[in-house]
Amino acid sequence: MTSKPHSYYVPHQSAWPIIGAIGLFLIAFGAGHFVQQLKSGASGGGYILLTGIAVLLFMLVGWFRAVIHESMAGLYSQQMDRSFRQGMSWFIFSEVMFFAAFFGALFYARMFAVPWLGGDANHAMTHAVLWPNFEAIWPLVTTPAGAQTQAMPWTGLPLINTIVLLTSSVTLHFAHVSLEQGKRTPLGLWLGITILLGLGFLFLQVQEYLHAYQEMGLTLTSGIYGNTFFLLTGFHGMHVTLGTVFLLVLLLRVLKGHFTAHSHFAFQAGSWYWHFVDVVWLCLFIFVYVL
Incomplete structure (x- = not known):
């Protein structure tokens, strides 16, 4: 592991925040439609909800991996x-x-x-x-x-x-x-x-x-x-x-x-x-x- 830098580390631009926002939007949208379909008998809300959950988990895995790599590389200061x-x-x-x-x-x-x-x-x-x-x-x-x-x-x-x-x-x-x-x-x-x-x-x-x-x-x-x-x-x-x-x-x-x-x-x-x-x-x- 390299020595920690004295300056403040600024990470590169990342797509993970917008991916996470998309996942949360799909979860909220899908959950709302899923509740409505319980009354009306329509379909589709559950699939949107599951898609949102999958996108959110994908974001968590990718973002965690990026932060872990930066930390293990010694890029983070006090x-x-x-x-x-x-x-x-x-x-x-x-x-x-x-x-x-x-x-x-x-x-x-x-x-x-x-x-x-x-x-x-x-x-x-x-x-x-x-x-x-x-x-x-x-x-x-x-x-x-x-x-x-x-x-x-x-x-x-x-x-x-x-x-x-x-x-x-x-x-x-x-x-x-x-x-x-x-x-x-x-x-x-x-x-x-x-x-x-x-x-x-x-x-x-x-x-x-x-x-x-x-x-x-x-x-x-x-x-x-x-x-x-x-x-x-x-x-x-x-x-x-x-x-x-x-x-x-x-x-x-x-x-x-x-x-x-x-x-x-x-x-x-x-x-x-x-x-x-x-x-x-x-x-x-x-x-x-x-x-």
């Missing part, structure tokens, strides 16, 4: 390392704001919209005009069309998934400690267990969704409760998927002998992201499932 840390910090902050918007929607529905529709002291007319038969209870198991659904209990799969994800934070911490101590074998072992726990979480979430759709009548069309439930858990599942891909890349780098006890910010960034995903799930478990 200033570049600080830039990576600041960039990852702001990225996680943006993700916090992303989930805050959805938690805010949940809070607004439960604390404001439901009491208003239920005809509290200040909104009796709203209750009489908009929904005379509405009962101000949460979760809402009756849609405006009169269809009945069920609330997802916090026991069973949600509780198991919570234990699985929190355990993965512990195993990832052990992996990080092993890296700082220069213990390569425990590092790979703990990191591999973390990845398996992440995959297990995703598998159980799919089982939960199947149970919700097939046996509970809980779907995206089940009113505000169904909307917020699937939006929060679905977007979190997407973040777990990306985090698992991130950790898998880190495991491949560990097996190739990358990272040292004093130089491993990529591993640290992956740990930050995974712990953030775990904290979001803990909040989600409390406010969506338990309360």
Whole structure:
């Protein structure tokens, strides 16, 4: 490895950002059409969604490879390392704001919209005009069309998934400690267990969704409760998927002998992201499932 330059490294122009933007656009466009086709019976949205996911994964592989090659070539200075840390910090902050918007929607529905529709002291007319038969209870198991659904209990799969994800934070911490101590074998072992726990979480979430759709009548069309439930858990599942891909890349780098006890910010960034995903799930478990 060559010595690190003292000047700030400016990478060459890259097509990866625009490729990533195209992938995200296809995901958003395809997801919207996929939801609509659930109602209308049309087709095509699912294929667009899968195409977007494939493009995004292609971008991640290519961009990760480029950054890894630059790092292993010794092109990054201490200033570049600080830039990576600041960039990852702001990225996680943006993700916090992303989930805050959805938690805010949940809070607004439960604390404001439901009491208003239920005809509290200040909104009796709203209750009489908009929904005379509405009962101000949460979760809402009756849609405006009169269809009945069920609330997802916090026991069973949600509780198991919570234990699985929190355990993965512990195993990832052990992996990080092993890296700082220069213990390569425990590092790979703990990191591999973390990845398996992440995959297990995703598998159980799919089982939960199947149970919700097939046996509970809980779907995206089940009113505000169904909307917020699937939006929060679905977007979190997407973040777990990306985090698992991130950790898998880190495991491949560990097996190739990358990272040292004093130089491993990529591993640290992956740990930050995974712990953030775990904290979001803990909040989600409390406010969506338990309360």
